[in-house]
Amino acid sequence: MSALIEVKGLDKAFGGVHAVEGVSFAVEAGQVYSVIGPNGAGKTTLFNLISGIYTPTKGEIRLNGESTAKLEPNQLAERGMCRTFQQMQICMNMTAIENVMLGRHLKLKSNLFSTLFRLPALLRDEQSCRQRAAELMEFVGCGEYLDTEASAMSYGALKRLEIARALAAEPKVILLDEPAAGLNGTETAALEELIRKIADQGTTVMLVEHDMKLVMGISDRLLVLNYGRVLAEGIPEEIRNNPDVIAAYLGG
Amino acid sequence: MVNRFMQSRLRDLVFLAIILFALPAFLSNPFHYDLATQMAIIAATVVGLNLLVGFAGQISLGHAGFFGLGAYFSGIMTGSYGWSSIPALLVGAVLVGIIAWIVGRPILRLKGHYLSMATLAVGFIIAIIINNETWLTGGPDGMPVPSLDIFGWELSPFGSYSLFGMELDGNQAWYLFAALVLLVAVWFAQNLIDSPIGRALRSVHGSEVAARVVGVNTASYKSLVFVISAIYASLMGGLYAHFQGFITPAVAAFDFSIVLITMVVLGGMGSTMGVILGAVVLKLLPQVLADFQELETVMFGLILMLTMIFMPKGLLPTIQMAVSKRMKKKAGGQA
Amino acid sequence: MLKTMLRRAGKFAAIAAAGLVMSAQAAEPIKIGSFLSVTGPASFLGDPELKTLEMYVEKINESGGVLGRPLELIHYDDVGNASSARNFASRLIRSDRVDIIVGGSTTGATMAAVPLVEQAKIPFISLAGAVVITTPVKEWVFKTPQSDRMAAERILSDMKERGITKIGLISGTDGFGASGRTQTLEVAKELGVEILADVTYSGSDTDMTAQLTNIRNTQGVEGVLNFGFGQGPAIVTRNYAQLGIKLPFYQSHGVASDGFLDLAGASAEGLRLPASPLLVPDSLPEDDPQKEVVQSYKAEYEARWNAKVSTFGAYAYDGLMLAVKAIEAAGSTEPEAVRKALENIQGHVGVTGEFNMSPEDHNGLKADSFRILEVQNGAWKLIN
């Protein structure tokens, strides 16, 4: 069985500066796969490459065996990839639940005619979509915000909301970019619980995170980046004991 | 379970209908009906433009071009080629939609001021063509347009009609017609906003990248809303031409594009009721200021500037915020 | 409860409406309505027109008004925009309920108002030039300026007299220029004048050298005509001189004002144009019937406004005088009677020319009411 995500010799340069250089790895379906590394190691750039927001300078990414070189982010979403952002991307001009309902975009049949005349079929779809979105918000733990304007919500709630939106698309793989950043201890614990639940449902999770405790606790495998290059790759146990990793983290 | 939009949609639509049908009690002469009719038509145009600007967050400084195309297409087909109004309006709308789609695809990739520039250029090119092709459009001096006929039934500001036993003159009949058109335009706009398509559109404004990663093909949604708002403009342009009975290239001019976008921003971007208010205010202002003669321009500029400085969110949203703050205060005081 | 609320709302509306309508309850004045392009790109038309109307309405009222009733001038500024012109015409007719309209600075503004005027059956004397305003004749629409067609006839005939039969044409893309261009092309065909080059410029252009170079390089051109108004023709004139084009140069009546000479300066030397005698009142022969009218209008206007008189103000003067004459002849402001009286005005000597109206001619001027003037030593000189 081939890997769900396969990255080979990936390169991304911004005006001569290599943010990601010669990175290769593979993520099997069902894993929780984390990318760690010091600030500026190229983690977010890597996510932007995988999710199609940046085009690689060199190298190849395969999703389910298919090359993603020519695919736009929305086409990747159609193929089951969804993500959250380090700097949250919430539509502040909508309510919380609308943000999650947006996540179900691909699951809804939208037809201009039935939309304009607001035909019963559309209403039914909308009802069930809303219901599903409400469940998801409950699932991630921001169920009390349903019709709150997104702009009026707290940071932590928005972080969870973004995950709910990504889940609403029922992705095969979800990319979480620093979901724990800015969260306090209790919130982080809840997040860990949430990620576990997501993984238990069979969704592959890719994670960029700084919180070592969290990462080591839930990851099946880890990728360590440093200055855009792969420093190490393996199961948490191997990473923990890798001298290069220790050196990099301790400022060696 | 009733969501925010459903509530406000019903409330807004009923509220608007009450205002529209109660208004005649305050209109004392045909000139008032004349103005009110124009306001309704322009308001419907702006409701369409608001879908693009207010909800999808894409600026257009050339929308009068589409309004003008609709006006001239309808005027030319009915006037010179003997078409009936309804097919002229509809075919015009389809053509304008196609044109908008063709130009929209490439220019909607642009962002911010570059998009304003490109839409401005498109509007200018349309206006220049209308101005120059005198054989077809009558050139800068304009052309007369026959009155509206709806499947053989003629609606003219100069006619007289009876409705449920009420005697109406042409201006009153036109007003009622335009009011209905506005209601339908608002209804469509609201249905669109509160739907999967509408969410996709709004997400383009809220966070384009978020929209893309959940599978929204933002490029085609931007095109879609551009086309829809162009069709609104085209249809309303056609109606405007039939109502006025005479059009000049001013209906397609840059100045008018600016007026349209100003109505949206002044009234409140993203608020359907707000932009209608914006249209009413901007249409009324020149009439009110007419008595100030030389001071008219200065005052218009000053009012526009001050309103936008002190109410950057637009008239209606600012008023609504003030009211809800007040009510909260009251509630808080009692608690 | 609801009733009182409604009543109160009604009261509000009445107050608001009164504010909008400009209440006017003087002793049965005769209401003269006007919409003019007082500001905007055509303000050089609307501004002197409004000044003239204001001044003569005042004067007439000082000497007892018309039919013993004072005149009341209700005027709006259409900013050169045809849609606002139409709206203000609507307001004049339906809200202000004027007896007659004297206005419409541009052809676009006039034509936009025509359907309303025709329907409301209110006499309307337009101050705009294009031939379409009165050809075909519209029952309620009259106009005081000579049509652009007459201007084209006058210019092309003068050219032919000088032996010029192949010309270059440069015109503005505004209403005046475009209509003038169309008429010139038609008249040229009738008179056997060939138009070898035909170029345009838009109202806001600041340099017409490219277009003139194009004409200069066209083989066989013997003379050049510029049909346009505003500042454009002055720029054309200066570029013409700079390029050193020596061919006979004509302008239209659109620039027949002293302001044009100020703008064009020495470059205007030698150019010709058709104009009303207003620019050369003193060189008219003593027996010219227009001499007195023209001289006194010029003197009065310049004394009152401390500004140079312009041909366009004279259109308003003639319009107002025709209206007064018609109302006096009709003995009332009853629209149909006034319209009939207007149609029957004969031998009325105005500043623009001698008006002989008829049911077939709502302009009443002949092409020879245009005099051909030439700029000599920085001043207008009457040629014929």
Place this chain on the structure above:
Amino acid sequence: MFSEFLQYLFTGITIGATYALIALGFTLIYNASHVINFAQGEFLMIGGMATVSLMAMGVPMLLAIILAVVLAGVLGILLQRFAIAPAKQADVVTLIIITIGASIFIRGLAQLVWGKEYHVMPNFSSDEPIRIFGAVLNSQSLWVLGIGAILVVGLVLFFTRTLIGKAILATSMNKEAARLVGIRTQLVLMLAFMVSALLGSVAGVVVAPITFTSYDIGIMLGLKGFVAAAIGGLGSGVGAVVGGLLLGVVEAMAAGYISSDYKDAVAFSMILVVLFFMPRGLFGAKVVERV
């Protein structure tokens, strides 16, 4: 044939230089505050009209020009202080509408003060045109080009050699960081508006002898300046100059060779083509989407 081409080129470069100066004004303000100032054309109008009216009062030309430019500069500061600064939270479109309101207001005032007529300003030097290979060049065109070049060089020196210039640049790159290192950003923004107004008014003065001047001359020239700035790429000084000259030359060539009816349409089509291939104009900065 060649003289014809040369003639179009002269015409295009002269008017293009004017566009370039206005475009530079747009660029300056855009760089400092990311505002597109639709009142830019009014600075040009103020320059020309104030000079003409002061000269009519008997003030010598040079002094009249200086006073007019100072007046425009003050106006630029007032515009920033009272219209732009209070609305700093506003949306991009809202700011556009504010500057449009400001331009209508300024135009209305000018019309009240100076009237609606067009006015002539004499050439700075001889009225005699210069002849080169059969083409004619208005001597004033040399003034436009010369002063335009001086202003461009002056601007470059201003931004690279003076503390104030560097402060404006720093603010444009990162407002917060600039504030942290002690730059008074509000003051800097005000300065940017002032310099932009100075540029516009000087442009207005030098072209007035060619174009005449009136209270509404700023509308179209201002718009063309925006077009030029967009072609060149907003925020790029080189782009503004190239965009302005390009627009002027294309207009003149189109009027001469293609169709004078459609020369403006040709210019506007050119923008569409440029933006189609280069969505940020010819010299616009490439921006990487940051998420």
